[in-house]
Amino acid sequence: MGPVILDRFFDDIDTFSVQDVERRFARLVFDELHPYLNRLARLSDLQTIRLGWKSRTGSQDAFGSFKADPRHWYTFNHGGRSEAQFNVGMCPDYVRVGLGFEFTEKQGGDPSAVTLSYALFRNLTSESTEFAQFVNAHHIEVEYFPTADGTGGHAPTAAVVGWEPPPSPPIQWIFFGRLLRRGMDRHILEDGNAFGDVLSSVLGGFKPFWRRVQEQAAQLR
Helix, strand or coil, rough: CCCCCCHHHHHCCCCHHHHHHHHHHHHHHHHHHHHHHHHHCCCHHHHHHHCCCCCCCCCCCCCCCEEEEEEEEEEEEHHHHHHCCCEEECCEEEEEEEEECCCHHHHHHCCCHHHHHHHHHHHHHHCCHHHHHHHHHHCEEEEEECCCCCCCEEHHHCCCCCCCCCCCCCCCEEEEEEECCCCCCHHHCCCCCHHHHHHHHHHHHHHHHHHHHHHHHHHCC
């Protein structure tokens, strides 16, 4: 059974105190989410796959990170900071599960490497019937940051295939995935089996696209 996201957790995360976010959610992520993700059959070989373009990986487990921001926490696979990253996160409105691209130098990121991965992802998926079927079957949406008013934006499932970010301001984050919304998706979030199925099917469904993108990126760098 996967982790459970109770409705009251959305109230708990609605704080600008990073320390409170860490205190309230570290145990959920480290004790429940990470062990579940690392046990998933569809993700168990992520670090082995990464050895195809990396000389070594720092951990056998794919997931172990936890980052807190005001009104936000997230985790992503080890080594994913300068690649397309498998990302799970939470904010006061929804929980996200999918594949993200961060174009900043924060936490030692390499924007040029991420930009290449994103360009290859776009080339691979913009006219892919396989990707379109996956997007529709799993209600994939886009989350991006920032928008002109300094907040974040979204694109619905119908607009995901071939979606392009707005020309300005410079985009720092683009994410493709399932957004499980407070209230609307409570029946999934509060059911460990249902939420576990989303984690497995969405992250596992992105895996072949991620693998092709990073193998191509390694050949070009």
